[in-house]
Amino acid sequence: MxxxxxxxxxxxxxxxxxxxxxxxxxxxxxxxxxxxxxxxxxxxxxxxxxxxxxxxxxxxxxxxxxxxxxxxxxxxxxxxxxxxxxxxxxxSCMPEENEEENVSSEERLQKALAVLPPKCRDIFLLAKLKGMKYREIAEQLAISEKTVENQMSKAIRLLRTYAASCHPLLIVWISIFVSTLQNYIHK
Structure with missing residues (x-):
């Protein structure tokens, strides 16, 4: 070992x-x-x-x-x-003009969400975009609350991994987006 x-x-x-x-x-x-x-x-x-x-x-x-x-x-x-x-x-860490400039925020979000498996993505979107509680998601999808929790953990882990493998500024953008989303949902 x-x-x-x-x-x-x-x-x-x-x-x-x-x-x-x-x-x-x-x-x-x-x-x-x-x-x-x-x-x-x-x-x-x-x-x-x-x-x-x-x-x-x-x-x-x-x-x-x-x-x-x-x-x-x-x-x-x-x-x-x-x-x-x-x-x-x-x-020098800024994206090249021809590389990232033409990519909209929506396209960046779609690319990030594309790394998630479909079920995981659906649960993540229900929690983050619609602001649903894990219990509500579990009831709506007829799954256990623990499954929702596990899928959310998986989604966050996969998004972090995706962000780490991409351009450094994407990490910042995804972090800001998720925190803004959470602030908006909880108001």
Whole structure:
């Protein structure tokens, strides 16, 4: 088991290290600092056994952890503040004009929802768009409330995985959309 874990860890490190360093560089604007942050994160996940997560969850976890580590790193250096307008790394993270500009919010939402299995998507839409409670959904679809709960968990996990595998700004957009939707529903 230990040898398999080491091999899996090595493979994941070699696969994800360059991408995670680019993400970190986008925040800290220093190659050495970015590499240090990512290396320390890999050490941390090894020590906390987070490297045993399934691949999709591992990717999402690491992407979020890099961002949080960079923010913590920058908080410790308050005198190095740079405005967003002056940050060239942030503009490099913007979608290419021909790539994302012509995609409407509705199309982005449809693409994200398309990753969900039909039953899962129906339950998610009833809960988030119509604001129905799990009990109401279960009654309407003649399924158990526990099934609704499981399908919602699955939908959220799949949407997070989809967002993590897409453009970084899509993650922000989906998060904002879902939180706005929840605020609108609960008013």
């Amino acid at each position: 230990g040898k398999d874990r080491k091999e899996t860890f090595k493979t994941r490190f070699l696969t994800h290290y360059p991408r995670l360093c680019r993400i970190a560089y986008g925040y800290v604007l220093d190659t050495d600092d970015a590499e240090d942050i990512v290396q320390e994160l890999f050490i941390h996940i090894w020590n906390k056994d987070k490297d045993t997560l399934p691949e999709a969850e591992f990717i999402a976890y690491m992407t979020t952890a890099v961002r949080n580590s960079c923010i913590n790193f920058l908080r410790k250096r308050p005198d190095d503040t740079v405005s967003i307008e002056e940050n060239p790394a942030l503009t």
